[in-house]
Amino acid sequence: MTDAKAGCPEAGTDKPGFDRGLLPPMLLGSVLNPINSTIIAVALVPIGRALGAPASQTAWLVSALYLATSLGQPVVGRLIDVFGPRRLFLLSTGLVGVAGVVGALAPGLGVLIGARVLLGFGTCAGYPAAMALVRSEAERTGRDSPGGVLTALAVANQTVAVVGPLLGGLLIAVGGWRATFALNVPLALAAVLLGLLRLPKAKTPEAKPTAQSTAQSTGGSTPRGSLAARLDLPGMGLFAAMLVSLLLFLMNPHLRDWYLLALAAAAGAAFAARELRAATPFIDLRVLGGNTPLLATYGRALVAYVVSYSFLYGFTQWTEEGFGLTPFHAGLAQIPMFLLATGVSIVSGRSTSVRGKLLLGAVGQITACLVILLLGGDSPLWMLLLVALIFGIPQGLNNLALQNSVYFQTDPERTASSAGLLRTFAYIGSMVASAATAASFGQHADTGGLHRLAWVMLGAGLLYLLLTLFDRTLGRTAGTGTRASL
Known part of the structure; x- marks a missing residue:
């Protein structure tokens, strides 16, 4: 999957080092999604004012991206596992540029939501491609985490x-809310150019059978079959039906929409039946079901992102509407979180421990939620800065710990799709956060709504802590070249 071009040998060893030329497209591609996920936080209020849309409608700008990304990440990840990262990276990042133009010129909220859907699909390839490249370089160099690249990837994203x-x-x-969409045009151009120059050529889909295909074949032979069979298109379709139905319900949960949950359950049952029979399943449920550490990691990702995205969207909207800050000052108030999170990630990235990072991250989330319950419209500014500072601790720890957990717990042949599935669970958490934010605030982001949201965040934070405390496998998940038991 990598070029013939090898990296320089690292000091003190004859083994080749990580190809540093891969870092620019890896890092830029992987941050396209988080930058579009977070930059919209301060744009929701100006967009609502400009287009005459209440918070309950502008919330679709958040949900639309996550709906597309939750579906697209594991699907594109599976395509990367089969074809290699280059062509998927180029196609997806090119779509980001198209979405940026559509959003910048959008005449109304409907077209703007469509642009966010395009952004969701366009940013799907960056992170799975980066994780696949880390894996291929690990195989080439004989190092599970070559050159600390996993830490660099986590630090860049957070x-x-x-x-x-x-x-x-x-x-x-400087340029109004439309500038937040136009930003994607130069970013996409840079990503495509770097991908063309630096990413390895695509591999042939039939070149390397997966471990699952080998295990499931009879008589020890590996069934290759058609490309469609290897991609498991029916499985992808059923997965899409299940996820879309579930996320549509989570966008605006109400008993009148019970049919969406019924559709999700029916599609989920059909998906499970299909995957258990498929020779090369989209998601190998037999392997995943036996991989308790990985399932626990996905569960932690879901609840962790309920907290972090409730803070990102809910707290930011409240600082503008409930506290009276401008969009620029609302972003400026989160500088303490940025500085501390970066420092925490860099320092903690030197350690292979996962459990310690997760526990400290859980405590940080719970503490910040408790402080939010003390906030009001007349609170001093230093209390807002304190909340942002406390949130910097879990922001710097959780993403790194979850990413490293997946890397060492997953089947190497499915690194990209497993990384994409991690993002899917995270985005399901973000959808829960979006629904909780809309339900808590209604038409206006006032202090009462912020406190209601804080109780939701606190419950998710406590669940995250429990999932970490009672997971005995975490001690075996570390970047030492050994993986947790499957």
Whole structure:
């Protein structure tokens, strides 16, 4: 999957080092999604004012991206596992540029939501492609985490996620909310150019059978079959039906929409039946079902992102509407979180421990939620800065720990799709956060709504802590070249 071009040998060893030329497209591609996820936080209020839309409608700008990305990440990840990262990376990042143009010129909220859907699909390839490249370089160099690249990837993603609101506020101050969409045009051009210059050529789909295909074949032979069979298109379709139905319900949960849950359950049952019989399943449920550590990691990702995205969208909207800050100052108020999160990620990235990071991240989330319950419209500014500072601890720890957990717990042949599935669970959490934010605030982001949202966040934070405390497999998940038991 990699070029013939090898990286320089690392000091003190004859083994080749990680190909540093891969880092620019890896990092830029992987941050396209978090920058679009977070930059919209400070743009929701200006967009609502400009288009005459209440918070309950502008929430679709958040939900639309996550709906597309939740569906697209594991699907594109599976395509990367089969074809290699280059062509998927180029197609997807090109779509980001198209979405940026559509959003910048959108005449109304409907077209703007469509642009966010395009952004969701366009940003699907960056992170799975980066994780696949880390895996291929690990195989080439004989190092499970070559050159600390996993830490660099996590730091880049969390840094962009935190600085997004500040960047969004600056863009809005200079060019209005449309500038937050136009930003994607130069970013996409840079990503496509770097991908063309640096990414390895695509591999042939039939070149390497997966471990699952080998295990499931009879007599020890590997069934290759058609490309459609290897991709498991029916499985992808059923997965899409299940996820779309579930997320549509989560966008605006109400008993009148019970049929969406019924559709999700029916599609889920059909998906499970299909995957258990498929020779090369889209998601191998037999392997995944026996991989308790990975399932626990996905569960932690879901609840962790309920907290973090409730803070990102809910707290940011409240600082503008309930506290009276401008979009730029609302982003500026999160600078303490940005600085601390970056430092925490860099320092903690030197350790292979996962459990310690997760526990400290859980405590940080719970503490920040408790402080939010003390906030009011007349609170001093330093209390807002304190909340942002406390949130910097879990922001710097959780993403890194979850990413490293998946890397060492998953089947190497499905690194990209497993990384995409991690993002899917995270985005399901973000959809829950979006629904909770809309339900808590209604038509206006006032202090009462913020406190209602804080109780939801606190419950999710406590669940995250429990999922970590009672997971005995975490001690075996570390970047030492050994994986947790499957």
